[in-house]
Amino acid sequence: MNHPHDLPNQKHSLIGKRIPLIDAFRKATGQAIYTDDIKLPGQVVGKILRSPHPHAKILSIDVSEAENIPGVHAIVTGRDAENCFGVLPVSQDETALAVDKVLFIGDNVAAVAADTEEIALRALGAIKVEYQVLRPFLKMEESLEQVPEELRLHPKTYDGTNIHKQVEQDFGDFDRAYDEALWKKRQSFRFIGVTHAFTEPMCTIAFFDADERLTVWSATQVPHYLHRALAKVLEMPMHRIRVIRPTVGGGFGGKSDPFPHEMVAALLSRKCRRPVKILFDREEVFYSNHGRHPSKIDVALAIDKNHKISGLHVDALIDGGAWGSFGVVTAYYNGVLANGPYKLPNFRYRGRRVYSNKPPCGAMRGHGAVNTRYAYEILLDEAAHDLGLDPAAFRRDNVLPPNTKTINELRITTSGIGECIDRAVEASSWKDKYGKLPFGHGIGIAGGFYISGSALPIHWDKIPQSTVHLKVDLDGGVTIHSLAAEIGQGSDTMLAQIVADVLGLPIDYCRVFSEDTDTAPIDLGSYSSRVTFMAGNAARRAAEELRKALIQAAADLSGYPPEVFILKDEKVINCTRPEIQVSYREAVRRAMKDCGALQSSGCYQAPPMGGKFKGAAAGLSPTYSFQAFVVELSVDLQTGKPKLHDVWAAHDCGKALNPLAVEGQIEGSIHMGLGQVLCEEFAYNKGNVLNPNFLDYRTLSPMEMPRVHPILVETCDPEGPFGAKECGEGPLLPILPAVSNALFDAIGIRFYELPITADRIWRALERQKKSSATLV
Amino acid sequence: MNQTRTKDTGSSTGNPKESFGNTLRFLTLRVNGSELRCAAPPKALLLDVLREEFNLIGTKRGCDMGTCGCCNVLLDGQAVPSCLVLAFDCEGKEIQTVEGLSVEVDGHLHPLQSAWAHSGGSQCGFCTPGFLMTAKELLEHNPHPSRDEIAEALSGNVCRCTGYKKILDAVECAAQQLQGISQEEER
Ligand code: FES
Numbered sequence: 001m002n003h004p005h006d007l008p009n010q011k012h013s014l015i016g017k018r019i020p021l022i023d024a025f026r027k028a029t030g031q032a033i034y035t036d037d038i039k040l041p042g043q044v045v046g047k048i049l050r051s052p053h054p055h056a057k058i059l060s061i062d063v064s065e066a067e068n069i070p071g072v073h074a075i076v077t078g079r080d081a082e083n084c085f086g087v088l089p090v091s092q093d094e095t096a097l098a099v100d101k102v103l104f105i106g107d108n109v110a111a112v113a114a115d116t117e118e119i120a121l122r123a124l125g126a127i128k129v130e131y132q133v134l135r136p137f138l139k140m141e142e143s144l145e146q147v148p149e150e151l152r153l154h155p156k157t158y159d160g161t162n163i164h165k166q167v168e169q170d171f172g173d174f175d176r177a178y179d180e181a182l183w184k185k186r187q188s189f190r191f192i193g194v195t196h197a198f199t200e201p202m203c204t205i206a207f208f209d210a211d212e213r214l215t216v217w218s219a220t221q222v223p224h225y226l227h228r229a230l231a232k233v234l235e236m237p238m239h240r241i242r243v244i245r246p247t248v249g250g251g252f253g254g255k256s257d258p259f260p261h262e263m264v265a266a267l268l269s270r271k272c273r274r275p276v277k278i279l280f281d282r283e284e285v286f287y288s289n290h291g292r293h294p295s296k297i298d299v300a301l302a303i304d305k306n307h308k309i310s311g312l313h314v315d316a317l318i319d320g321g322a323w324g325s326f327g328v329v330t331a332y333y334n335g336v337l338a339n340g341p342y343k344l345p346n347f348r349y350r351g352r353r354v355y356s357n358k359p360p361c362g363a364m365r366g367h368g369a370v371n372t373r374y375a376y377e378i379l380l381d382e383a384a385h386d387l388g389l390d391p392a393a394f395r396r397d398n399v400l401p402p403n404t405k406t407i408n409e410l411r412i413t414t415s416g417i418g419e420c421i422d423r424a425v426e427a428s429s430w431k432d433k434y435g436k437l438p439f440g441h442g443i444g445i446a447g448g449f450y451i452s453g454s455a456l457p458i459h460w461d462k463i464p465q466s467t468v469h470l471k472v473d474l475d476g477g478v479t480i481h482s483l484a485a486e487i488g489q490g491s492d493t494m495l496a497q498i499v500a501d502v503l504g505l506p507i508d509y510c511r512v513f514s515e516d517t518d519t520a521p522i523d524l525g526s527y528s529s530r531v532t533f534m535a536g537n538a539a540r541r542a543a544e545e546l547r548k549a550l551i552q553a554a555a556d557l558s559g560y561p562p563e564v565f566i567l568k569d570e571k572v573i574n575c576t577r578p579e580i581q582v583s584y585r586e587a588v589r590r591a592m593k594d595c596g597a598l599q600s601s602g603c604y605q606a607p608p609m610g611g612k613f614k615g616a617a618a619g620l621s622p623t624y625s626f627q628a629f630v631v632e633l634s635v636d637l638q639t640g641k642p643k644l645h646d647v648w649a650a651h652d653c654g655k656a657l658n659p660l661a662v663e664g665q666i667e668g669s670i671h672m673g674l675g676q677v678l679c680e681e682f683a684y685n686k687g688n689v690l691n692p693n694f695l696d697y698r699t700l701s702p703m704e705m706p707r708v709h710p711i712l713v714e715t716c717d718p719e720g721p722f723g724a725k726e727c728g729e730g731p732l733l734p735i736l737p738a739v740s741n742a743l744f745d746a747i748g749i750r751f752y753e754l755p756i757t758a759d760r761i762w763r764a765l766e767r768q769k770k771s772s773a774t775l776v
Numbered sequence: 777m778n779q780t781r782t783k784d785t786g787s788s789t790g791n792p793k794e795s796f797g798n799t800l801r802f803l804t805l806r807v808n809g810s811e812l813r814c815a816a817p818p819k820a821l822l823l824d825v826l827r828e829e830f831n832l833i834g835t836k837r838g839c840d841m842g843t844c845g846c847c848n849v850l851l852d853g854q855a856v857p858s859c860l861v862l863a864f865d866c867e868g869k870e871i872q873t874v875e876g877l878s879v880e881v882d883g884h885l886h887p888l889q890s891a892w893a894h895s896g897g898s899q900c901g902f903c904t905p906g907f908l909m910t911a912k913e914l915l916e917h918n919p920h921p922s923r924d925e926i927a928e929a930l931s932g933n934v935c936r937c938t939g940y941k942k943i944l945d946a947v948e949c950a951a952q953q954l955q956g957i958s959q960e961e962e963r
């Protein structure tokens with residue numbers, strides 16, 4: 001397909017170039033300003049009193065003593081703002097502070113604003129709360145029971161249970177496929193929770209000023225949703241609220257919900273009319289969690305006599321913790337996103353997300369797709385092994401073709417899954433290694449695919465999902481206004497690269513302002529891997545508008561028709577007679593002549609797509625990324641300790657707008673995925689988080705990282721900006737099962753429970769020695 | 777949860793000298809080649825003084841317990857988590873923060889900083905200042921580290937974004953550059 005922007009004569013000067021992120025120098029000098037680096041005159045400290053019980057009724061809260069402590073400026077409790085909020089309009093079940101009940105250890109009970117942290121903490125200690133302890137729901141299975149109303153965590157649950165969301169889907173005829181299968185297996189998998197562990201703790205400053213306007217600075221991935229939630233909870237119109245996102249120290253989904261502490265800072269500030277800062281300590285970050293859901297996933301897979309995948313049945317029980325968060329989406333994604341990258345003719349799914357009295361779970365890199373992906377890819381590997389097939393070739397034979405629809409009506413356009421498998425196989429010398437390495441040394445493969453943004457926005461108000469405004473200065477500098485949140489993934493750089501490329505300018509002509517709801521048009525923010533595709537498209541369109549104006553100006557100045565001009569090297573050039581040129585600045589001045597301000601706007605909205613059945617919107621995306629990873633590792637047979645050697649990570653990102661940034665996303669995803677498969681675990685005892693710090697919640701150190709070889713597969717998506725698709729989340733999916741499959745190749749043992757720690761491997765090896773069974 | 781993090785910096789309503797019996801004392805520190813002074817209670821931590829009193833906000837607070845390395849600074853050339861060091865113990869010592877890196881090279885970027893930017897060593901960047909200081913200590917003691925040695929030296933610093941590969945690239949690249957500079961100086 002021809003792109004309007006792929007003019008034959010205009011070569012890309014910036015697209016596809018390895019360039020440093022535009023904020024890299026600010027970050028390398030310590031000049032980037034994060035929320036906690038901001039200090040406003042008169043600012044006071046906000047602190048939250050947290051629940052010591054996993055489930056309890058609040059009988060009374062007495063703040064009288066705390067109020068009288070000198071230096072205390074405001075105290076708020078749940079009664080100060082009872083309006084519910086939540087990231088999804090369909091399940092708004094959070095309040096700024098607990099109103100009647102606390103739902104987990106660490107739940108927000110009351111908050112204080114005081115001159116210093118010490119005074120604030122003393123005041124928290126002086127608040128007297130009377131609780132009536134209720135039976136806690138800590139195991140997923142308990143939440144399936146029908147219970148009296150007072151034991152339900154929220155008013156809206158299924159059938160008197162604590163089930164938050166239940167999803168059932170059935171496509172084709174799974175039973176028949178299973179009956180007729182050549183190979184089939186049912187297997188149950190267990191996954192513990194993991195969390196984002198971004199390095200910057202949550203931080204928010206709120207200031208309700210003398211004009212009765214509220215400004216909130218917050219480390220957030222989605223300023224727009226925060227803006228909406230503040231308006232609802234504080235009962236203020238959005239135009240009196242301004243949200244500013246300073247530099248964000250990592251998010252990975254963990255800063256994409258609007259959070260209670262953001263509401264609380266605003267409420268405190270409204271009460272005391274001073275700026276209030278709430279900065280979490282590391283322990284509080286763990287207590288607010290929103291990480292990956294623990295789950296129990298039962299999978300049944302059928303392979304037919306032609307060695308084709310003929311049926312998949314997924315039954316997922318998902319532990320949501322105390323609140324809804326993104327949970328409705330999670331409940332769908334655990335099944336829906338199993339429909340690629342392989343062709344699947346029969347698919348049945350049941351997903352149940354339950355509430356429990358633990359810190360809430362939410363969206364985390366690879367949201368909803370990771371655990372089911374693991375289960376699916378392990379069973380595929382088992383099938384290949386049992387059928388005597390090469391697992392790479394077996395997958396290759398089953399891939400979804402491009403330009404197709406899955407059985408659940410996901411619209412697949414470009415797909416590089418075949419090329420991903422081929423190139424990962426080639427680069428890793430798979431054929432020389434698979435099944436041929438000595439005992440204790442192994443190689444494994446797995447695939448994956450992921451959405452490039454959700455096609456249907458969660459708010460149904462029919463505004464574009466991304467809009468970008470451009471403003472040109474007198475000397476030609478371009479200011480880019482967007483609300484796509486730069487959270488370290490490089491979205492500001494992406495916007496600048498696209499705009500500068502379209503206009504034929506060096507990148508430093510562009511400045512990006514992507515942090516302020518007062519100046520930026522709406523963008524749905526940085527989650528679901530949507531920004532490059534959606535905000536990138538909006539930026540491209542806005543820049544094309546400007547290009548048109550500049551070319552018209554050059555045509556007016558030179559007397560040649562607009563069609564002959566291109567923009568290149570700060571010039572507007574007549575490509576039929578290259579000696580005819582108008583400098584970029586001349587063109588800018590001419591274009592400004594009659595309007596004074598040279599501005600443009602571009603937006604993106606996903607085209608209509610998808611089926612008519614219930615839940616058809618879940619998993620729909622304008623395009624999908626694809627990936628296939630090969631892992632090589634060895635196991636210390638004495639201790640069970642795995643050592644990862646190499647990862648060949650082939651990822652179809654459509655077009656690598658900036659390969660340096662794409663590789664960074666792949667490498668970072670691999671680090672996070674390796675953590676989940678090998679060592680990370682959000683551990684609880686009776687609802688209490690056991691390891692709320694970086695010492696006990698261990699992520700992989702640089703010494704434990706394998707050599708990562710990113711392989712960029714470019715399928716040039718016709719709808720993506722310059723062909724680009726996502727690269728921030730998909731690359732997390734295949735690493736977990738690829739490691740597990742490599743472990744099987746190494747020691748002949750399958751692992752159905754994560755994380756696969758050294759002691760689990762060691763125990764499995766011991767059992768293996770005692771019996772000849774290969775299953776654990 | 778709810779432990780006291782910062783020192784008591786005094787209040788706008790009460791007398792700072794009396795706040796909870798933490799008598800303020802005068803503190804003099806040598807930071808990035810300058811002598812800086814403030815009043816602080818004896819228990820003040822170096823990280824708090826740097827950030828709150830001296831406004832050297834390049835040094836980041838990631839955990840307050842010595843586990844992330846975001847707050848690393850050089851104390852007499854040694855990388856330490858400033859969240860675990862008492863400020864008064866640093867009197868008489870040479871402290872360097874990320875802001876001091878470019879001071880050292882006449883306001884230009886230190887080779888580590890430009891290597892970081894060009895290699896993609898920062899994504900969110902929150903870990904970067906701490907890593908830079910740790911890497912600087914390494915290169916001063918071991919100008920030609922192997923990749924494994926770099927990984928080992930940096931293993932007290934957490935980065936959740938990059939997967940460390942480009943961070944190791946950056947250190948390798950800076951080591952080469954610094955070597956070039958020192959050879960030039962010899963000539
Ligand atoms: S803040 Fe000092 S090590 Fe984390």
Ligand code: FES
Pocket residue numbers: 199249250488897898899900901902903904934935936937938
């Ligand atoms: S760049 Fe984000 S933590 Fe290192």
